[in-house]
Amino acid sequence: MSFDAIKGQDRPVELLKDYIRQSSLGGGYLFVGPQGLGKRLIAVTLAKAVNCLNQTLDSCDTCASCAKIEAGQHPDVHMIEASGSEIKIEQIRELKKYISLKPYEGRTNVFIIDNAHNLNAESSNALLKILEEPPGNSLIILITDKTSLIFSTIVSRCKILKFSGLARLKLKAMLKKDYRINEQLAHFLAYFSEGRIGFALELKDKDILDKKNRIIDSFTQSQKSRMPNIALQNREEVKDQLNILATWFRDIYLIKTGMPYSEVINLDRKDDLLRLIHRFSFSELDRIFNLLSESVSYLDQNINVRLMLHNLGAQLWKA
């Protein structure tokens, strides 16, 4: 994808294009912001742009160099990610070896360190030394949504590019216009993703409206058994489902407070939501909402999912 085709991140993209135009690109960059905003896509596009055979300011996406980078097969573009839970010292030693060499077939050695907060202490120190004197013809791009977990000495050695979500209405309009997504789906995607375009696009072809409605309905029907009817496939799946249930109660809450319907995530179920606003008091909704967010956070810990859901179900419908 070219810089011009990337939607919704005008500020960081313009900054990078400026750096390229002024030939002032080099050393360490830190891409910061929530997941699902296209940070990795933009890092890969930058790697293409600085090595493209047809252009000097952007990626053409058709030349041999751009194609190799897209396929993850370019000898001068390296993707570094945690093996297990950490980015280990061996991986940074490898980086050090390659960065000291001239690019093999392109113009610039590029190292993309995704989820850079996974650098352990040893690898952080090794990387810091490289960032103190980065060789010319090289770029090191660190990507994170958890800056506070990265050594401040590393952060201070990098140029920081901040990524943020779009206003929901703007994203909704963009999804309708640029991606030809219908009103109902565009609304849900823009509001559910909280303006994160990457996340919205990831969900757009996954029958997300049907899926989320099935989850909500199965939950409503499970009231008698006092246990949400949630399959236990895997923790991420359970987390997604609980997050969807949370949007449902959030919506009931918002409508009760008199917020305009346009702020509701499940706008496609407006009539059902309206029917429910008298059934729950604010304090009940508060309690349910807290229970759901608490359960989502438990899923990050080593907890028995079946037991957790059982407790959640039992508490949700406590009189």
Ligand SMILES: [Zn+2]
């Ligand atoms: Zn190209």
